[in-house]
Amino acid sequence: MLKDITIGQYFPTGSPVHSLDPRAKIIITIFYIVVVFLCKSFASLGLCCAVLLIFILISRVPVKMFLKSIKAILPIILFTAFLNIFYIGGGKVLFTWKFISVSEKGLYTAAFMTVRIILLIISGSALTYTTTPTMLTDGMERLLSPLKVFHVPVHTLAMMMTLALRFIPTLIDEIERITNAQKARGADLESGNFVQRAKALVPVLVPLFISAFRRAYELAFAMECRCYRGGEGRTRMKQMKLKMPDYLSFAVVVLFTAGVILLNNIYPVL
Amino acid sequence: MKEIILETRELTHIYAKGTPYEKTAVNGMNIKIEKGELVGIIGHTGSGKSTLVQHFNGLLKPDGGQIFLDGHDMWENKADIRKVRFKVGVCFQYPEYQLFEETVYKDIAFGPKNMGLDKDEINRRVIEAMKYVGLDESYADKSAFDLSGGEKRRAAIAGVMAMSPEVLILDEPCAGLDPAGRDMLLSLIKNYRESTGSTVIFVSHNMDDIAKIATRVLVVNDGKEAMYGTVDEVFSRCDELKAMGLDVPAVTDLFMKLKMIYPQLDAGVYDINKAADILYSLLKGGAVRA
Ligand SMILES: Nc1ncnc2c1ncn2[C@@H]1O[C@H](COP(=O)(O)OP(=O)(O)OP(=O)(O)O)[C@@H](O)[C@H]1O
Ligand SMILES: [Mg+2]
Numbered sequence: 001m002l003k004d005i006t007i008g009q010y011f012p013t014g015s016p017v018h019s020l021d022p023r024a025k026i027i028i029t030i031f032y033i034v035v036v037f038l039c040k041s042f043a044s045l046g047l048c049c050a051v052l053l054i055f056i057l058i059s060r061v062p063v064k065m066f067l068k069s070i071k072a073i074l075p076i077i078l079f080t081a082f083l084n085i086f087y088i089g090g091g092k093v094l095f096t097w098k099f100i101s102v103s104e105k106g107l108y109t110a111a112f113m114t115v116r117i118i119l120l121i122i123s124g125s126a127l128t129y130t131t132t133p134t135m136l137t138d139g140m141e142r143l144l145s146p147l148k149v150f151h152v153p154v155h156t157l158a159m160m161m162t163l164a165l166r167f168i169p170t171l172i173d174e175i176e177r178i179t180n181a182q183k184a185r186g187a188d189l190e191s192g193n194f195v196q197r198a199k200a201l202v203p204v205l206v207p208l209f210i211s212a213f214r215r216a217y218e219l220a221f222a223m224e225c226r227c228y229r230g231g232e233g234r235t236r237m238k239q240m241k242l243k244m245p246d247y248l249s250f251a252v253v254v255l256f257t258a259g260v261i262l263l264n265n266i267y268p269v270l
Numbered sequence: 271m272k273e274i275i276l277e278t279r280e281l282t283h284i285y286a287k288g289t290p291y292e293k294t295a296v297n298g299m300n301i302k303i304e305k306g307e308l309v310g311i312i313g314h315t316g317s318g319k320s321t322l323v324q325h326f327n328g329l330l331k332p333d334g335g336q337i338f339l340d341g342h343d344m345w346e347n348k349a350d351i352r353k354v355r356f357k358v359g360v361c362f363q364y365p366e367y368q369l370f371e372e373t374v375y376k377d378i379a380f381g382p383k384n385m386g387l388d389k390d391e392i393n394r395r396v397i398e399a400m401k402y403v404g405l406d407e408s409y410a411d412k413s414a415f416d417l418s419g420g421e422k423r424r425a426a427i428a429g430v431m432a433m434s435p436e437v438l439i440l441d442e443p444c445a446g447l448d449p450a451g452r453d454m455l456l457s458l459i460k461n462y463r464e465s466t467g468s469t470v471i472f473v474s475h476n477m478d479d480i481a482k483i484a485t486r487v488l489v490v491n492d493g494k495e496a497m498y499g500t501v502d503e504v505f506s507r508c509d510e511l512k513a514m515g516l517d518v519p520a521v522t523d524l525f526m527k528l529k530m531i532y533p534q535l536d537a538g539v540y541d542i543n544k545a546a547d548i549l550y551s552l553l554k555g556g557a558v559r560a
Contacts, residue, residue, distance in 0.1 A: 177362070177367075178367070178368055180324070180329050180362065181362050181365065181367075181368035182368060182380075183329060183355065184327055184329060184355055184359065184360040184361075184362070184430070185355075185359075185368075185380055185381040185384060185429060185430065185433065186352065186355055186356055186381055186384030186385055186433065187380075187384060188352065188384065202370065203368075203370050203380065206370035207367055207368055207369065207370050210367075210370075210415070211367055
């Protein structure tokens with residue numbers, strides 16, 4: 001059950017998209033999301049879909065993985081679609097029943113919003129599927145580094161995030177292990193009322209916290225032994241450098257934006 | 271033939287079924303474990319030992335095949351699976367990380383308490399279990415977190431013993447202990463079985479440990495039972511064991527090498543005392559020439 005979480009998972013295929021600079025990918029993703037919001041017509045939205053599809057194909061991450069991440073937020077998508085269908089009026093009325101009426105415009109808006117949300121989710125997952133969590137935080141650290149002027153501890157925050165991401169799978173394994181061990185001693189975690197269930201969690205949570213703290217101490221010692229002392233004067237093993245493919249992708253994105261604006265003007269109506 | 275307490279028929283377990291990470295950890299296993307045996311399970315890393323063991327008390331559900339406890343299909347009546355856990359006690363790899371109560375006593379009492387026993391019975395069982403693992407009464411009120419690694423391990427094992435399971439299963443009980451701690455734990459396990467008459471199954475990577483206390487050996491290879499028999503039977507098939515990437519007891523290894531010089535020797539020797547006797551008679555018999 002816990003293992004089914006796909007959001008934020010990395011899916012290595014060694015494609016050109018995977019080897020793009022993480023900063024480039026973050027900027028492109030943000031840019032893409034903004035452009036998706038600028039879309040005013042189905043034509044421009046179609047262009048967004050096409051561009052994303054090309055990126056996905058190049059990345060060689062199976063389409064199934066994206067469907068999985070959409071499935072996770074399906075209720076939200078359906079909910080917005082329903083609200084739009086029933087609450088937005090205007091244009092030809094297609095269907096009425098008692099106080100419910102569905103208009104042409106409502107239907108269009110619902111479809112438009114649904115596609116938009118799906119594009120947002122897919123572009124977000126495309127970023128995490130093709131970039132390791134470490135690369136992602138490294139990229140963010142570099143992008144946010146100007147904030148150091150305002151004494152924002154960018155490096156520390158990025159390090160915290162890297163460590164947190166690194167330990168999620170470890171902790172999930174640990175929870176499973178401890179749960180099994182306590183179940184083997186007859187712990188009953190599945191029945192009883194709310195209070196009983198909360199109490200039954202104690203035998204799992206106590207060892208979990210203890211081991212989390214133990215790991216934290218061990219990691220802290222290990223980092224100190226390697227002379228870690230924060231971000232000051234720290235250089236990187238992997239220097240980030242924008243290369244030809246990165247510039248190329250930027251160019252594609254600029255062209256794509258121009259295309260969207262153009263299509264917005266040619267087919268402005270919804 | 272003795273009564274059979276645990277039996278698997280074509281037992282199969284597949285992890286992450288239907289994903290690219292699918293892995294068949296146990297693959298059509300057929301074994302019968304008799305009452306009162308001390309079974310040692312051995313196999314290289316990832317061969318499916320822990321997975322197999324977790325089926326014995328119903329923590330994992332088979333993806334194929336059946337598992338019988340006392341002649342009853344464990345999964346016939348799903349609601350009874352908790353009862354199975356009281357009959358078959360499993361102590362996992364590195365059990366010391368499951369301790370959670372303020373005192374050693376309370377932690378050992380966790381299992382019996384879940385069984386719904388009364389206070390006197392719980393008390394009796396906890397004290398008995400502490401005796402089995404060699405923790406004297408001064409430990410009862412200590413915090414479980416102030417013990418040494420080996421003491422924690424023994425406290426955790428006592429927590430399972432206190433449930434008086436008919437079958438006690440220990441997954442790598444000796445991992446990470448020093449030789450003295452290892453020997454002590456092994457003799458505790460042997461002693462526990464002798465005084466309670468219960469069936470004990472233990473997983474180990476160390477052939478010498480198994481040779482020391484087990485009555486039967488199960489060799490697991492790639493999720494299948496590669497060999498299952500008495501200690502003599504299994505250790506006489508040294509070559510096959512080595513082909514599976516397993517070690518043989520140090521004494522057996524020595525005898526295998528000696529056999530190349532003295533073909534009349536029996537290679538399936540794993541007991542050091544027996545080995546000494548054989549070598550002695552060999553020397554006396556004048557088979558060794560200067
Ligand atoms: N929760 C899990 N999800 C997916 N695969 C798993 C899981 N647990 C074990 N496996 C896989 O199943 C196989 C058997 O694992 P198992 O833990 O039973 O091996 P083992 O014989 O106990 O090994 P070891 O001697 O290292 O403890 C391994 O290949 C392992 O990668
Ligand atoms: Mg194991």
